[in-house]
Amino acid sequence: xxxxxxxxxxxxxxxxxxxxxxxxxxxxxxxxxxxxxxxxxxxxxxxxxxxxxxxxxxxxxxxxxxxxxxxxxxxxxxxxxxxxxxxxxxxxxxxxxxxxxxxxxxxxxxxxxxxxxxxxxxxxxxxxxxxxxxxxxxxxxxxxxxxxxxxxxxxxxxxxxxxxxxxxxxxxxxxxxxxxxxxxxxxxx
Amino acid sequence: xxxxxxxxxxxxxxxxxxxxxxxxxxxxxxxxxxxxxxxxxxxxxxxxxxxxxxxxxxxxxxxxxxxxxxxxxxxxxxxxxxxxxxxxxxxxxxxxxxxxxxxxxxxxxxxxxxxxxxxxxxxxxxxxxxxxxxxxxxxxxxxxxxxxxxxxxxxxxxxxxxxxxxxxxxxxxxxxxxxxxxxxxxxxx
Numbered sequence: 001x002x003x004x005x006x007x008x009x010x011x012x013x014x015x016x017x018x019x020x021x022x023x024x025x026x027x028x029x030x031x032x033x034x035x036x037x038x039x040x041x042x043x044x045x046x047x048x049x050x051x052x053x054x055x056x057x058x059x060x061x062x063x064x065x066x067x068x069x070x071x072x073x074x075x076x077x078x079x080x081x082x083x084x085x086x087x088x089x090x091x092x093x094x095x096x097x098x099x100x101x102x103x104x105x106x107x108x109x110x111x112x113x114x115x116x117x118x119x120x121x122x123x124x125x126x127x128x129x130x131x132x133x134x135x136x137x138x139x140x141x142x143x144x145x146x147x148x149x150x151x152x153x154x155x156x157x158x159x160x161x162x163x164x165x166x167x168x169x170x171x172x173x174x175x176x177x178x179x180x181x182x183x184x185x186x187x188x189x
Numbered sequence: 190x191x192x193x194x195x196x197x198x199x200x201x202x203x204x205x206x207x208x209x210x211x212x213x214x215x216x217x218x219x220x221x222x223x224x225x226x227x228x229x230x231x232x233x234x235x236x237x238x239x240x241x242x243x244x245x246x247x248x249x250x251x252x253x254x255x256x257x258x259x260x261x262x263x264x265x266x267x268x269x270x271x272x273x274x275x276x277x278x279x280x281x282x283x284x285x286x287x288x289x290x291x292x293x294x295x296x297x298x299x300x301x302x303x304x305x306x307x308x309x310x311x312x313x314x315x316x317x318x319x320x321x322x323x324x325x326x327x328x329x330x331x332x333x334x335x336x337x338x339x340x341x342x343x344x345x346x347x348x349x350x351x352x353x354x355x356x357x358x359x360x361x362x363x364x365x366x367x368x369x370x371x372x373x374x375x376x377x378x
Binding site: 163165178185 | 346354357
């Protein structure tokens, strides 16, 4: 029987290699675009053999997909973290909107960001994000600081579409103003 | 010397053929997608010879581009028309926002609409639209019904991004609510 400590070591090693593959691929795609990245180059940069790489992933698309899912999970964690220190639902909503707008503003000219936002994963990620934001909005609506004449899901759609304008804003000050404008739109009449 | 009446007849005929080519191509792209449409098919459906078609356009892409520019021009005309009967800048702004949101809601699942919004023409059209809307917003801001703490251009970006959510709304009632939410965001604090 293989001792548990050994299992843990193997699993830990696997995770390190897995993460190295994702990071190396992200760096290569960022530098050269997705079409120019090969499994050989990824294996070389990750410091593993090609045969080993194929034990982890069948192709570049699968690696990029895994990287996207990780980014999406981290992004949602960050959004949740931005709000969770706040007790007041209205303040939590503002913190969440600000974190999302800032992330869009910071990353919109990143090739990888564009890639994440251009396929089916973006659709699923957007669904998760929408559900999360609709929850924050519903809590704020329950305390009377957000209008209740529209469904929280529709208000979340409004926020996500409107905050995408952060990509066109010249600086953080304009992004802050955008968040204020979007937030004003949520206020009860 | 060719008489002017003859010139006018030729020009009129040219315009009729030109428009027929655009309409036939739009119908074919709508039915089969842009990749499946050939110059031969367009000539056949337009009732002209292939050689004649090539006197008007070098390829399918050029036809689709011409069609897109026409659609964009018409769309902007419609938006301007929606506002121009209104004397009050605030009412004109509401009419413009409503017309834009309704157009997005009505056409978002149209293949051709997606095509218009997926290339460089969309960028230029978006610029024109942004300039137009920024003007309507600036007029409303001058009368005190719109906030002046953000540039009209940034407020226009906010509106255009936010109103794109009309594509996700289930019905006209939800679209109307969206317009109200977006408009609320523009109000002075």
